[in-house]
Amino acid sequence: MDVATPTSDLVVIGLGYVGLPLAHQATRSGLAVTGLEVSPAVVDGLNSGHSHIDDLDSADIAEMVEGGFTASTDASVIAGTRNVVICVPTPLSDEGGPDLGAVAAAGRAIAAHLAPGTLVVLESTTYPGTTEEVLRPLLEESGLVAGSDFHLAFSPERIDPGNATFGVANTPKVVGGMTERCGETAAAFYRRFVDTVVQAQGTREAEMAKLLENTYRHVNIALVNEMAIFCQELGVDLWDAISCAATKPFGFQAFYPGPGVGGHCIPIDPNYLSYKVKTLGYPFRFVELAQEINARMPSYVLQRSLELLNDAGLALSRSRVLLLGVTYKADIADQRESPARPVARKLAEKGATLTYHDPHVEEWSLNGEPLPRATDLEQAMAEADLTILLTDHSAYTPKLLTEHARLLLDTRGVLRRLDPASVHEDGRTTAPINRDGVVVL
DSSP: OOOOOOSEEEEEEOOSTTHHHHHHHHHHTTOOEEEEOSOHHHHHHHHTTOOOSSSSOHHHHHHHHHTTOEEESOGGGGGGEEEEEEOOOOOBOTTSSBOOHHHHHHHHHHHTTOOTTOEEEEOSOOOTTHIIIIIHHHHGGGSOOBTTTBEEEEOOOOOOTTOSSOOTTTSOEEEEESSHHHHHHHHHHHTTTOSOEEEOSSHHHHHHHHHHHHHHHHHHHHHHHHHHHHHHHHTOOHHHHHHHHTTOSSSOOOOOOOSOOOTTHHHHHHHHHHHHHHTTTOOOHHHHHHHHHHHTHHHHHHHHHHHHHHHTTOOGGGOEEEEEOOSSSTTSOOOTTOTHHHHHHHHHHTTOEEEEEOTTOSOOEETTEEOOBOSSHHHHHHHOSEEEEOSOOTTSOHHHHHHHOSSEEETTOTTTSOOGGGBOTTSOBOOOOOOTTEEEO
């Protein structure tokens, strides 16, 4: 092959929650990195040293720029690189499968500038077969052949927004190449800035690994969510049962109930696998049942809210309800697929007057209308007829919740989590906080 001299080590296509941390770590490791992004506002912000995601602050972006990183909307930057990693969104389509429009657009952009010897890696989550059945033909419109003229691989992203312990460098990276040589080339590339690289047998196995990880979580969260519903009716303290079961040093991993599931991974990714299985003529019953159970949790939150208010002699239609936390997980600003929205919608439909508080979200709307944001949290809790904790931000401490909320529905078990200080030498634990008007989902 006639291989041109590259002018950059890496082009990352898509600079969101996946692509930007990848570009950051690669830049810190000494690679010359260019980011390709369709949003001019994002590009201008990054080139000015400003971040738009939780996991990186503006100091991190400034460090990247000083290290040579640049962002661009011009796809011609691909022509001067040896490695291209695709990190574009793959939302669900109306048919329930992945919308691969952004992947296809990236593939066509790469094909227009693809040089011999280039490594192309897809990191966007999708169904098994996408890399070779969808992306490969688009790339080969360049006239180059995958596996002989250029390298093609899939590597599932494992970004966990807000995780201060595991990032790009110290999270093992799974890589599957279209050919053995493609896999080895991709593994060698990632080893330049990732501590541990695990080679899968091929692209399909790497694609399936990602879906297996998230389907495992999806199904187990659905299990405890369903248990939360019937344990409440049976008079069983599920949180205590989980704490007890978690003492087993093998064969058990603790999952916890909540108001629903959010983010991209859990509510979205398992549907890709279900979609692919349906093309074989089978239903994926575990995934479909888990989706049904998790999707009903906002309705269960509504039911528990009605019960709590009724016990206090109040009607939801005449009540002021304060929602604590509208992001999908604690201590980040990411609102993707947050269960707070369907919960709020159901409460509003029943006539509740809603206010929200979230330390990470300055403005929040429901059905296109802005929702009032509480500025004085303690006062707002004292004035609300019902406070519903939807996201367990660290600001919402047990002391704050129990001292200021008149009625409280804790959907995240903040009041039931075991405080290490409450464990006695003989293994006994101090009873969790409990008082009238406090209900844990």
